[in-house]
Amino acid sequence: MNIPNRPATIADVARQAGVSIATVSRVLNGTTRVIPETAERVQDAIRALNYVPRTAARVLASRRTNTLGLLLPEISGAFFSSMLRGIEAAARGAGFDLLIHTTGEPRHALPHARLPLGEHNTDGLLAFTASLENEEITRLYSIGLPLVLMHQTFTGCEIPTITIENKSGAAHIVAHLIEAHGRRRIVFLRGPESHEDSAWRERGYCEALETHGLQVDPALISLGGFQRETAQAAIQDLLARDVAFDAVFSGDDEAALGVLTALQAAGVAVPQEVSVVGFDDIPFAPFLSPPLTTVRAPIEQVGSEAVKQLVRLIRGERADLLTLLPTEMVIRNSCGCT
Amino acid sequence: MNIPNRPATIADVARQAGVSIATVSRVLNGTTRVIPETAERVQDAIRALNYVPRTAARVLASRRTNTLGLLLPEISGAFFSSMLRGIEAAARGAGFDLLIHTTGEPRHALPHARLPLGEHNTDGLLAFTASLENEEITRLYSIGLPLVLMHQTFTGCEIPTITIENKSGAAHIVAHLIEAHGRRRIVFLRGPESHEDSAWRERGYCEALETHGLQVDPALISLGGFQRETAQAAIQDLLARDVAFDAVFSGDDEAALGVLTALQAAGVAVPQEVSVVGFDDIPFAPFLSPPLTTVRAPIEQVGSEAVKQLVRLIRGERADLLTLLPTEMVIRNSCGCT
DNA sequence: GTTTGTCCTGAAAGCGCTTACATGGATTAT
DNA sequence: ATAATCCATGTAAGCGCTTTCAGGACAAAC
Numbered sequence: 001m002n003i004p005n006r007p008a009t010i011a012d013v014a015r016q017a018g019v020s021i022a023t024v025s026r027v028l029n030g031t032t033r034v035i036p037e038t039a040e041r042v043q044d045a046i047r048a049l050n051y052v053p054r055t056a057a058r059v060l061a062s063r064r065t066n067t068l069g070l071l072l073p074e075i076s077g078a079f080f081s082s083m084l085r086g087i088e089a090a091a092r093g094a095g096f097d098l099l100i101h102t103t104g105e106p107r108h109a110l111p112h113a114r115l116p117l118g119e120h121n122t123d124g125l126l127a128f129t130a131s132l133e134n135e136e137i138t139r140l141y142s143i144g145l146p147l148v149l150m151h152q153t154f155t156g157c158e159i160p161t162i163t164i165e166n167k168s169g170a171a172h173i174v175a176h177l178i179e180a181h182g183r184r185r186i187v188f189l190r191g192p193e194s195h196e197d198s199a200w201r202e203r204g205y206c207e208a209l210e211t212h213g214l215q216v217d218p219a220l221i222s223l224g225g226f227q228r229e230t231a232q233a234a235i236q237d238l239l240a241r242d243v244a245f246d247a248v249f250s251g252d253d254e255a256a257l258g259v260l261t262a263l264q265a266a267g268v269a270v271p272q273e274v275s276v277v278g279f280d281d282i283p284f285a286p287f288l289s290p291p292l293t294t295v296r297a298p299i300e301q302v303g304s305e306a307v308k309q310l311v312r313l314i315r316g317e318r319a320d321l322l323t324l325l326p327t328e329m330v331i332r333n334s335c336g337c338t
Numbered sequence: 339m340n341i342p343n344r345p346a347t348i349a350d351v352a353r354q355a356g357v358s359i360a361t362v363s364r365v366l367n368g369t370t371r372v373i374p375e376t377a378e379r380v381q382d383a384i385r386a387l388n389y390v391p392r393t394a395a396r397v398l399a400s401r402r403t404n405t406l407g408l409l410l411p412e413i414s415g416a417f418f419s420s421m422l423r424g425i426e427a428a429a430r431g432a433g434f435d436l437l438i439h440t441t442g443e444p445r446h447a448l449p450h451a452r453l454p455l456g457e458h459n460t461d462g463l464l465a466f467t468a469s470l471e472n473e474e475i476t477r478l479y480s481i482g483l484p485l486v487l488m489h490q491t492f493t494g495c496e497i498p499t500i501t502i503e504n505k506s507g508a509a510h511i512v513a514h515l516i517e518a519h520g521r522r523r524i525v526f527l528r529g530p531e532s533h534e535d536s537a538w539r540e541r542g543y544c545e546a547l548e549t550h551g552l553q554v555d556p557a558l559i560s561l562g563g564f565q566r567e568t569a570q571a572a573i574q575d576l577l578a579r580d581v582a583f584d585a586v587f588s589g590d591d592e593a594a595l596g597v598l599t600a601l602q603a604a605g606v607a608v609p610q611e612v613s614v615v616g617f618d619d620i621p622f623a624p625f626l627s628p629p630l631t632t633v634r635a636p637i638e639q640v641g642s643e644a645v646k647q648l649v650r651l652i653r654g655e656r657a658d659l660l661t662l663l664p665t666e667m668v669i670r671n672s673c674g675c676t
Numbered sequence: 677g678t679t680t681g682t683c684c685t686g687a688a689a690g691c692g693c694t695t696a697c698a699t700g701g702a703t704t705a706t
Numbered sequence: 707a708t709a710a711t712c713c714a715t716g717t718a719a720g721c722g723c724t725t726t727c728a729g730g731a732c733a734a735a736c
Binding site for chain 4: 357358359360361364370371372373376395397398399400401
Binding site: 056078080099118120 | 345390391392393394395397398403412413414415416418419422423426427430435436437438439440454456457458459481595598599621622625626627
């Protein structure tokens with residue numbers, strides 16, 4: 001193996017193959033027909049010199065980055081890894097690289113700090129939940145940067161959005177609690193405030209109650225934050241204040257963990273005394289005790305679908321403005337079924 | 339907000355501020371002192387034009403990509419998301435972007451396909467487990483591309499490696515099974531063949547047995563593959579063949595899920611009849627039933643440490659050739675402790 | 677034989693930056 | 707006062723590609 005001091009450039013290849021750099025570029029990109037014999041010589045030279053085109057030079061010259069940006073509020077949990085899996089596979093399938101950035105919590109500290117991802121280094125952006133401020137969405141949209149939102153809607157601009165059937169999923173599982181298990185005082189734990197999924201799930205919860213002639217009792221609605229600890233504290237608080245309830249719809253599966261922990265610590269039998277259900281169907285749901293009844297969200301598919309729409313946008317094709325993926329109730333034991 | 343047809347370039351800023359592009363570049367990068375008053379004018383122009391430097395142009399001109407590449411065999415599970423979290427945060431902290439690529443399973447299909455990550459678009463590479471073939475490692479090393487390996491050692495080249503105390507962690511937990519719970523016939527489930535972690539854990543398992551005067555019985559060593567399904571099948575097979583055992587060290591936590599499933603399905607009481615322990619301490623370990631005794635691996639820290647070493651290499655500083663992070667036994671109930 | 681196409685290839689102009697190197701005014705030493 | 711030194715800034719040469727345009731070769735058509 002030769003150890004060139006400086007890696008080969010397109011000029012080296014051209015020289016070695018006895019052609020111009022334009023021709024090398026053409027066989028590299030297949031933009032124009034090249035006599036097969038010449039192309040062969042170029043390919044040989046490429047192999048011989050171990051030539052790899054410099055991405056930056058290509059990007060600069062072609063004004064296309066071939067890169068997708070992914071913006072997330074945070075990286076954690078099983079939810080995230082499913083989504084990334086879908087995104088990464090789809091992006092690669094479409095020939096794009098993936099640049100990832102988490103916006104983190106203290107975003108408001110630097111309100112106008114420039115995002116490290118944007119029009120200058122990506123062909124398009126995927127934004128999950130509240131990772132992008134409205135103002136920034138508007139700006140990016142106005143300069144024509146392709147944008148796709150996941151689990152978040154934005155009115156005013158025509159931005160493709162991928163989300164899931166939160167409301168009906170939630171309504172189904174709450175209805176199940178009422179119909180199959182006769183529960184009447186069902187706690188709902190909200191997710192983070194900015195989280196649209198949570199708002200829709202709450203709406204589904206309310207609708208299911210009303211459909212069955214039950215009042216929505218504000219005392220039964222509390223903050224779970226889609227987090228184990230927050231949910232645990234919420235249930236402990238309810239217990240401490242002697243609020244009566246016979247079921248908990250925990251907002252998501254992560255929060256269900258906290259709910260189960262709090263209930264078990266308090267000696268409340270699940271599901272005999274209190275039913276517990278979640279949302280998402282993360283991989284561990286079947287392994288909780290009791291195995292968690294929940295709503296399956298096609299998370300990986302959200303990721304791949306988002307990439308699909310974004311790529312369409314980048315190619316100047318029409319994209320679907322709203323993709324609503326179906327959810328499905330998964331009955332296990334924590335609701336009371338056996 | 340103005341909607342420029344073409345985004346501003348450094349030349350536009352220079353014109354607006356009445357300076358040369360070199361001066362703009364200098365205030366952008368802080369490479370040379372610039373009269374504060376001039377700098378201020380430039381900053382104003384930048385803001386006014388909504389200027390963002392094009393990454394590609396910078397990369398091309400400076401010959402630094404400011405990007406780290408991450409190579410993974412796959413994206414899945416809680417393990418991965420902890421690691422990525424550590425990596426992403428550290429990379430950003432050091433001012434680098436992150437490009438991710440999963441090599442996937444069928445790598446041998448295209449033995450010489452060029453990796454999409456390498457010397458042409460990253461300043462350095464992070465490789466996890468078996469994501470890089472030896473030949474490619476050698477090539478990258480020989481051309482001087484900074485490289486850091488995680489959970490994988492490579493002899494012959496001086497490449498910094500980050501890994502964890504697999505052997506002693508495994509030895510401790512197996513010793514605990516023997517000493518505290520009197521177990522003698524302990525099953526060990528191997529991980530994937532190429533996985534070094536697995537080999538070290540097996541070594542720890544063997545040493546612990548020998549230290550306590552127990553024979554290593556090959557019949558008790560089986561393949562768990564660090565996967566739920568594989569582990570489940572392995573235990574079912576052991577049960578079907580009536581191999582007697584009173585404990586299972588499942589290789590990792592993911593496999594422990596399969597073990598618990600198989601055991602429970604067969605009506606074997608855990609931990610009364612059989613103790614089960616894992617490795618990693620993924621976030622769900624406390625929520626299994628029974629809560630899983632395991633070994634805590636500082637996964638997030640592996641990621642951040644790897645970035646730290648890689649950045650040192652990139653800066654031309656000396657890096658530590660081997661970073662061995664400590665593990666710690668976490669006693670819960672699945673071993674028999676209460 | 678000249679003209680008109682058709683193909684393939686080469687020349688060269690950027691893409692938007694960074695970074696020697698040059699310049700010239702202000703400051704200090706002689 | 708003159709020369710030496712500094713500093714802040716400008717000039718311009720690339721970085722390694724893509725892409726437009728032009729040109730040469732050759733075949734078919736007039």
